[in-house]
Amino acid sequence: MGDRVQMEIKRKKREVTLAGLFTRYTVIFCVNILLIFVILIGVICLFPLSSLFLPANYAEEQIDEKRDAIAEADVVTSDLIPNRCSYGVYDADGWYLYGNFADEEKEPAWKHYEEERSSAGGAFYYQYIRRKDGEVCIVKYALHLQFANEKLNDHLPNAEGILIVVVLFLFVLLLLANAVLVSRTFAKVLKKRLQKLERVTKKIADQELDFEIEASDIREINTVMDSFEKMKRALKESLEQQWKLEQQKQEQMAALAHDIKTPLTVIRGHAELLAEETLPDEAGESTAYILSNVQQIEDYLAAMRQVLDGGSLPEQQERFSGEEVKELLFDIARQTAAAQGSFVLFSGEKTKGGVICDRQLLIRAFENILSNAFAYGDTEKGIRLSVAENCREGEQFLKISVHNFGRGFSKRDLIYADQEFYSGDESRHDSTHQGLGLAIVRKFAAAQGGYLEYRNEAGGAVVEVYLREK
Template sequence: MPPYCSYVVVDVNGEVFDSDMTEKDLNKTKSYLLSGNKSYYDFYKEITQMNGNIIIIQYDLLAHFRNPLLHKMIPYPELLMLLLLLGFVILFAVITASKFSKKLKQSLISIITTTEKIGNQDLDFDITPTQISEFNSVLNTIEKLKVALSSSLKEQWNKEQQKKTQLSALAHDIKTPLTVIKGNAELLEESGSSKENKELITYIQSSSDTIEKYLELLMSVVNNNSIHIDKNVISLKNFLHDVSTESVALCKTKNIVFQLKNTVTYDTIYVDGALLKRAIMNIVDNAVRYSDTNSEIDFAITENESYIIFHIADTGKGFSEESLKKATQEFFTEDTSRTNQHYGLGLSFAKAIAEIHQGSLELKNQIDAKGAIVSIKILKNNS
C-alpha cells in the first residue's frame, strides 16, 4: 500500500476487522459509509471480498513523493511549490523596492542639494536632472525660482553699491563746508569776541567735531556693512557732561531749558561712549524737534538691579498709537510731509545701540503731563 493511501476492512456485521487508518480518518470513513458524505479532497475505493468483507481504500488526488522518506518530510509538494513561489515573489518585491528606493534617494539628493545651495545663496550652479520625470518637473520649477532670485539679488547688490557710492560721495561733500565752518569758528575765536559769542563759538566747534566723528562712523558702516563696537570703561560724570553740553547747545536753538538729574551710584560704565552718546543725542534731537519753544526737556539717569536707564522726557505732543508701535523702524515718519527733514532713523539707531549693550529702547507718553518719554536701558555689566 503506498504511504499516501490507507485502508480499513469491515466484516459483514459492520465491525472493523483490520485498518491502518488514524482514528480521525477512520471516523471520516465511517461517516462516508453511513451517509455518503466526504470531504472534497478525500476519495474512497470499495472492494468486496469473497467472504463478504469490504475493503475501503482512502486516497487523495494530490501530488506526493514516491519515496517514503521524502513523503514523510514533505507530504504536500504542491504546497511547497506555492511557498517557494510566494518566497520568490517576496524576494522580487524586496529587490525591486530596494532598487527603486536607491533611485528615489539619488533623485531626492539632487533636490536637497539644490535647495541647500539656494538657501546658502549659492546660485552659480547647474541643476542635475534625475531619472524621475515628476522630480524633474519640481527641479525645473526650482530652476526658474533660482534664476529669479539670482536676478533679484544682483539688482539688490547693485542698489547697495549705488547707495554706498552715494553715501561716500555725500560724506566727502559734507567735509568741505564743515572745514569752512570750523575754520571760520577758529577765526571768530581769535578775533576777540564777547563772552557770549565765545560760548556760541565753542558750541559750533564742538558740534563740528561731532559731525566729523559721525562722518567717520558713517564711512566705517558703509565700507564694512556693520557698526564697529569699541567698549571701554568710561567716567559716567564726564560722559553726562559731554551729553549735557551738546544737548544745551541744541536746546538753545528753541530756547528750551535742559534739565539733568543723575541718581546713579556708579562712577564708571562699560560702554561704547561714542555710540551711546550718539544714540542719546538722536533722542534729544527728536525731543527738541517736537517740543515747543520756551519749553523744557528733562534728562534723568536712574538704575535698578540690572540696568542703568537714560530717560529723555519732553513736553511735545507725544507719540500716537502708530508711532508707539513703529517709531523704531527705519525711515518711519508719522508726518508724511517731512520729505527732506526727518526720516525716522534716530530712534531706530538708538534701539540698535541699546541692544548692542544688552538693553532695550522703550517709548511711552507721559501720564500726568503732555509729552513723550524715551528710555535707553543698558545692562550694568554688559562685558
C-alpha cells in the first residue's frame, strides 16, 4: 500500500466525473430555457399594456359607449361606428336598408341576428342594437390587438402578428445566447482543467521531473494524472540509472585510456630506440609504421579524453588535392597490408581537383574500409585500391575504390551493410565486430556531399566512396 500511495497524486476531497460536470451544465441550460419562457410570457403580458397598442376588446368597449347614440340617431352614420368596424341597418323584416357591409356580408349578418349568435367566425363578432321603428343595427368588429396609431394599422400587419414575430425573435435570440454562454462557460471550465494535463505533459517531455503533480476536481483527469505520476517516477528512475551507467562507462573508459597510455609509451620508447639504430630497409620501414601508428593511437586517446571531459571534437577542415588524398590513402594501405601480411595493388590517374574535409575523419573512414577488406578477403590475393576522378550528373567527385578477393557480400549484407550495428552473417569469424564500419564511411561521405556504394564483383567485394570535389 505504501508504494501505491507514493505512485498516486493527492486527490481533492470533492471530485466530480465528466458526466456529472456535463449534467450540471445541461441542467443550467434547461433552467435558463425556463427563465426565457418566463421572460417571454412577461413580454406577451406587458406588451399590450404599452401606449403603442389598444387592448383587444377596444372596439367592443367603443360600441358599448355609443350604443345609445346609435339607437336614438335618425340615421346611423359611420362617425358613430368605431374605426375598423363595419355595420348594416335592417328593418324589422330583415331587409337591408343601409350601411357599409359588403354584399356577401349582408345576409349572413341578419341570419346570425335571428339565431342570436354573436360569433362571426375567427376573431370577428357581432353586436346587435335595436332602434326605433323596429330597425336593427348590426355592428361587426374584431377582438384582437391593434396599434393605437391608425397609420400603423394601415401600413403594418395586425399587431398580434407583430407581437408573435417579436416573441419568436426574442426566443431564438435568447436561446442562442443561452447556448453560447453555457457552452463557452463549460469549455472554459474544462480547458482550465485540461491545462494542468498540458503543463504536466510538457514538463515530462522536457524531462523536468522534480515537481509535484497538482490534483484536479475531475475524477477522470485525476486518473490520467495518476498515470503521469507513475510515468514521471519511472522516467526519473530510468534517467538516474542511465546517468549512473553513463558515469560508470566514462570512468571505465577514462581508466582504460590511462591504462593504454603506459604500454603505448613503452612501445614508443622501444621503437624510437630502434629508429636510432642502423636497420635494414624493411625493418626501418616497419619501425616508422610503428611510430606513426603509435602517434595515431595517442591522438585517438587524447580525443577520447576530451569527449569524456564533456567536450566535443571540433572538425578541422582542410583542403586536400586529389594527389594528396591518393598519397595519404596509399601510405595507409601499405602500412595496413604489411601488418596483415598481404599486399595492395595501386591504380589511378593523375587528379586535378580536390576535397575539403577533416583529415582524421578521412583516415578513420578509409581504415574502416581497409579493415573489412583484409578481414573478409584472401591475404594471398591482396586488395586493389584506386583513386580517380569521376563525373556524375554534371558534378565532379573523387572516387575511392577498394576491391578485395574474398567471399563477397551476402544478400543480407547488400541490404544492411551500411547500417549501424549490423555485424553481418553469424558465420563470419569476427564475433567482436560492432557493425559500425560502413556506417561510419556512409556518414563521412554524406557529410562531404557524396555517397557510398558497395557490390560484389569478380570473385570479391567492391566498396566505392564518392567525395564531392570543391
